[in-house]
Amino acid sequence: MNPAAASTLPAAAVRASALLVLLAVWQAVAWKLSDPLLPSPAAVFVSLIHHLSHGELLHHLGKTLMRVAAAFVIAMLVGVSVGVWMGRSKLVNNLLDSFLVLMLNLPALVAAILCFIWIGLNETAAVLAVAMNKIPTVITNIREGARALDTQLLQVGEVYRVPRGTVLRRIVLPQLYPYIMASARSGLALIWKIVLVIELLGRSDGIGFQLGTFFQFFDLTSILAYTAAFAAVVFAIEALLLRPLDRRLNGWRA
Amino acid sequence: MKLVVDIRRKRHPGKARDTIGRLAFTAESGEFVAIVGPSGAGKTTMLKIIAGLDKDYEGGLDGAGDDARLGFVFQEPRLLPWLNVADNLRLVSPDLSDAEVDAGLAKVGLVNTAAEFPLRLSGGMQRRVALLRAFLVRPELLLLDEPFISLDAPTAESLYQVLAELRRELLPTTLLVTHDLREALALADRVLFVSHSPAQLILDYPITLTQPRRRDDEVVSQMHHALIAKYPELLGGLGTARPNTEAA
Numbered sequence: 001m002n003p004a005a006a007s008t009l010p011a012a013a014v015r016a017s018a019l020l021v022l023l024a025v026w027q028a029v030a031w032k033l034s035d036p037l038l039p040s041p042a043a044v045f046v047s048l049i050h051h052l053s054h055g056e057l058l059h060h061l062g063k064t065l066m067r068v069a070a071a072f073v074i075a076m077l078v079g080v081s082v083g084v085w086m087g088r089s090k091l092v093n094n095l096l097d098s099f100l101v102l103m104l105n106l107p108a109l110v111a112a113i114l115c116f117i118w119i120g121l122n123e124t125a126a127v128l129a130v131a132m133n134k135i136p137t138v139i140t141n142i143r144e145g146a147r148a149l150d151t152q153l154l155q156v157g158e159v160y161r162v163p164r165g166t167v168l169r170r171i172v173l174p175q176l177y178p179y180i181m182a183s184a185r186s187g188l189a190l191i192w193k194i195v196l197v198i199e200l201l202g203r204s205d206g207i208g209f210q211l212g213t214f215f216q217f218f219d220l221t222s223i224l225a226y227t228a229a230f231a232a233v234v235f236a237i238e239a240l241l242l243r244p245l246d247r248r249l250n251g252w253r254a
Numbered sequence: 255m256k257l258v259v260d261i262r263r264k265r266h267p268g269k270a271r272d273t274i275g276r277l278a279f280t281a282e283s284g285e286f287v288a289i290v291g292p293s294g295a296g297k298t299t300m301l302k303i304i305a306g307l308d309k310d311y312e313g314g315l316d317g318a319g320d321d322a323r324l325g326f327v328f329q330e331p332r333l334l335p336w337l338n339v340a341d342n343l344r345l346v347s348p349d350l351s352d353a354e355v356d357a358g359l360a361k362v363g364l365v366n367t368a369a370e371f372p373l374r375l376s377g378g379m380q381r382r383v384a385l386l387r388a389f390l391v392r393p394e395l396l397l398l399d400e401p402f403i404s405l406d407a408p409t410a411e412s413l414y415q416v417l418a419e420l421r422r423e424l425l426p427t428t429l430l431v432t433h434d435l436r437e438a439l440a441l442a443d444r445v446l447f448v449s450h451s452p453a454q455l456i457l458d459y460p461i462t463l464t465q466p467r468r469r470d471d472e473v474v475s476q477m478h479h480a481l482i483a484k485y486p487e488l489l490g491g492l493g494t495a496r497p498n499t500e501a502a
Binding site for chain 2: 152153155156157158159160161162166170171174251252253
């Protein structure tokens, strides 16, 4: 197929067929090997239905989602505020920069252990440990955006004495949207990954905890079923939330 | 509102030379003063100082900066691309009704543009919006920083008329910075000539001709030629900013 024809196919069809090809390859390899350590997609699907109807998948998925949401909101709020602050003020940047570098390179495991030991084996510690991993990367992204703000447009606000709040909403934030969206996307991905590790370490519910249990029984089918469940959630968030938001925020581009 | 400008010296940090030497003048309330000088003479810096955007200079101002309601039209339209035209106008004048937006746009010759995003408009149309925005704050002082630069002659001429129309009602004290001498002679009541950087006032030239004038009117051409002939060393090279209309 030539590239021109490919580009006229609906994007959704291209995405879906890529996924189908992946599933087909997986099914074929699983058949060929027929090894319990590589369950086929069909077996995983059956297991997924089982966990949905009889098991506690939804309960654990709900717990994990709550932690993801809380950590995400905290990380974005703190990250965007501090990022703008550091991007606009040399003094603040000099004060916080080494701390930022330290936080950026702090291993997730260290953050988690410190939180659990200092705060206790509870929800606050878990959410905080996850947020701590994300905040520095949000700050780094947003700081770049804040440094690249268009001074010419800021001058318009200054000359016409536009109130600070309006300047932030109408002039500053729209310039930061691409950076915020990039942070949100990569942030969600990072938080998903880390939240499971933290649940494994210090919680008695959530997907991470369940995966730990299945690991002890070498129950690979269940592990993949749980993975598939939250992959579905990730796709839903991308398609129903992030992409429409993207379109809305970019409507002005000619 | 009367404007008193007394800039004694302006040097940008880290530069070896002053951008502005001594620049002192007064503009009477409602007067239209054009400031003409070569590119890079420090004219834009002067406007920034008068607008209060740049406070790092030696000297003083009266009737400018924080004292006066200020309209500013920049070299580029500087509309916010993510806001439609109506919201761009509401940025400076938040209480505008839809009807007031449409009435304002009609005044500058734009219809059905309130909901358009700036990038979908032509450069000339964007400048009309920028001019209207400057007048919506009911300015006492209007600063124009080469707003008609890089426009073709008919578009520039039509914008002169829009400007004259908008000024008639409020009569703000107006400073127009330009390096196009004909434009200055067509629009202003008085022309101040400034030197190469560091900018200094070299000639204060009142114009007594009646308005409206067009930039290619015979009287404007005569004045243009007379000035060039009288001050060749000062004004040489200033009259050629828009050569496509210099013919005939």
